[in-house]
Amino acid sequence: MTTKKTAGVEDSYQIEGKMALPYSYFAGRVGSKFITTLRDQKKIMGVKCPACNTVYVPPRQVCDVDFTDIRDAWVELESTGTVKNFTVVRYDDKHLPRKAPFVLALIQLEGAGTPFAHILEECKIEDVRIGMKVEAVFAKETTQTILDIDHFKPAAEKASIHEVNARRKQWVPTDEPAEASTRKGGKPDMSKPVIITAALTGAATMRNQNPSVPYKPEEFAEEAYKCWKAGAAMVHVHAREDGGMATHDHARIKATYDAIKDKCPELIVCLSSAVGMGKTAEQRISQIVYIKPDMASLNTNTMNFGIVDRKTGKIFIDYVFENTFGMLQDFGKVMEENGVKPEIECYDMGGLDNTLMIGKQGIFSDPMNFNFVWGVAGGQQFRTEAFIAMMNALPPKANFTTCGVGMDQYPCIMQSCILGGHMRVGLEDNIRMPNGALAKGSYEQVEVAVNIANCLGRPVATTDEARLIMGLRKR
């Protein structure tokens, strides 16, 4: 302590003091988990009140609105959010974490119900706006406080695919010569929109493989909506029972189809006519007639469709997928008669040739829409030259898309996009992202497909454009 004389009152003294008490604050059990998760895993956690559905961040033990105990109701939040309010602190002081001027903002993380305060940096102060998207930058060294998020910075602004599409000219069909002639020259029309399809489930992908596989109609609807938002024009659906088994039950399939259409009316829905293992021909086609979807899959040859360990060759499931000429013919006719456009599934060149041969009866309306399927145990693996051979064998006005099982998925769709074809992704074919991490849903794979289209400068088809391209009935 020091003393100093007070000016003008020379016999008065001021004692210079300081309040400084080293102190250890316990963050509480809930607070400790928040801080340690932030520190060790770079994850921002909140708690969700099951009674009022509010997601609180910072977390707390009890919801003060309804007194619900929420200490264990943890939810992980995104590290991106939106600026809800801000001030520019223009004074310097010892308690401030930054030199003036700096921005103190209220930021609402995606998934959180309320905003919380933090520092916003890495942008000009005059550019800060309410509503701007920001992302957390985590601290290199821990302080065991909220400053383990060092600050927030502006998030890379990405226009949604729908905004991009709204800004561009809509695609219209031209009287150009048939597709085949340009395809053969390897010079596809890259200005033609690429249709992205998301195959949400298939018959065999289960939740123990990826928890995002939808089973219930409302789950299908939610997942389909996310895919549409991400850029898909079509979803391919195998309906499931609550327990996850593929079903041919008309009511369940209709409920699933209707839920998707209610949630996202413009989205194209392609139902499976394979349904799942061991279904009869009647079970497979009657539901298509009953529901009359925009589109339905049509399989082109009887083949092995098993599950085999790719490394050892060991057979886990030995199953023959029956698609006789008769079924190809009958299913194709029924679909066309009911205004359901077939998506012709070719697992190898033989399937394509079968279709062309039976198709000579005049069953299929133009344009025919083919899907080249790669990597089924029983079909062919993805090879670029095989892809080109199949493309070159297509009838003149046909469209083609492609899908690949497992890690064939990304190479095959990229090749299709390069060659002017379309792309199918989804958890039916592959449960993972290109880096091997589990996909958060089919929509995340749709984002990859959109990325591929962007890299190649191809517009992503709107649902209306997709209908035009594939010759589907109007909405």
Place this chain on the structure above:
Amino acid sequence: MGKRLAVCAVAQIKNHPDYHDWRFQNMLLECFEPIVEETKVTFDMDKGIRTIITCSDDMFDARTISDNGITDVVGAHFRGEEKMAQESINGLGYAMACILSGHDDVILFMGHCKESQGESRRMISNLAYDPFYCRPLGMDYHNVDALQARAYMEKSKVTDEHLAKVVVRSRANGKKNPYGRENKIVSEKDVLNSPMYSDPLREMHIYPVTDWAYGMLLCSEKRAKEFTKKPVWITGYGSCMDRYFLGDRDIASNFSLKNAAKRAYAMAGIKDPRKDVQVFELSDQAAHQLPMWAEGVGIAEEGRGGQWIDDGGMERFNVNLSGGQLNGNPLLLGGAARALECYYQLSGQAGKRQVKGAKRAVAQAATGGAGQHQAVIVMEA
């Protein structure tokens, strides 16, 4: 009419930027002696003051149990003493509970604060926040009030020009108040050209550092005539605490003030504050809070604070004729300062500021950043 308590006498020193040669004990003594002299109240344990309520802040005094530094000068030794560590206005609510419950019938209520002694009042308010989520970010009452200002100004169409009007008027009114802090008289242009402090608030939008002390003698209705010929009555009190985390609250909503006012009005039998109350004293720690609190106490329409200023609402409802907190009262003591002004108005002692025929007045004050806790008292002639 419910039960009421009497304000028999008040005393204060002039609000000042820095009483560097007065200890706060001296400041209190300057308020204590006139009250004793005027009312002849004693410290007799049967008939005199047996309970003393003080208001002060540990952080501003830089000692915990800050009342321990002043119990002798306010006559608190050997009798009941309680400290209000929240906004001083709640000391009146506490005194009211004490007297109306019959616990005691004469109370001396005193408070002090020297904002000038701390190196930074912002650092002090930073310590009001938890050490995990808010304090490390540098949150203090000024930058938090600024966040509120942005949200409220957007909601109620209050502009920088409106705030300039509030500041100019506050200083002009403060000039007429013999106890008001002496501030430079400024024009709206001066305010609009003054430095930004914490956007959208300018430095002039925030009340200045101030030292001050006050005293009040309160008693039951029955005993009022022993101490004064002309008591002023406290007839209503209400308070409300909003949520702690800023993000959990709608900081432009006046949620807690509306609730506090509703309780106080119900107690005092006020149906329409616009008709039933002639004087309003609002604790505008920042300029935007004047129209905002005016909405909260029900004299400005919700979401129309800007228009209310344009329509002359501040004059029509006699708001902050003392200069308000914006002219300078220390933190925590703004509520007592508001109540003292109401006392002068209702007892006809407001001099140049006097509202003729004022029968009822409302004083309001807030504790915590962006008005988390609010309290309202109703006083009557």
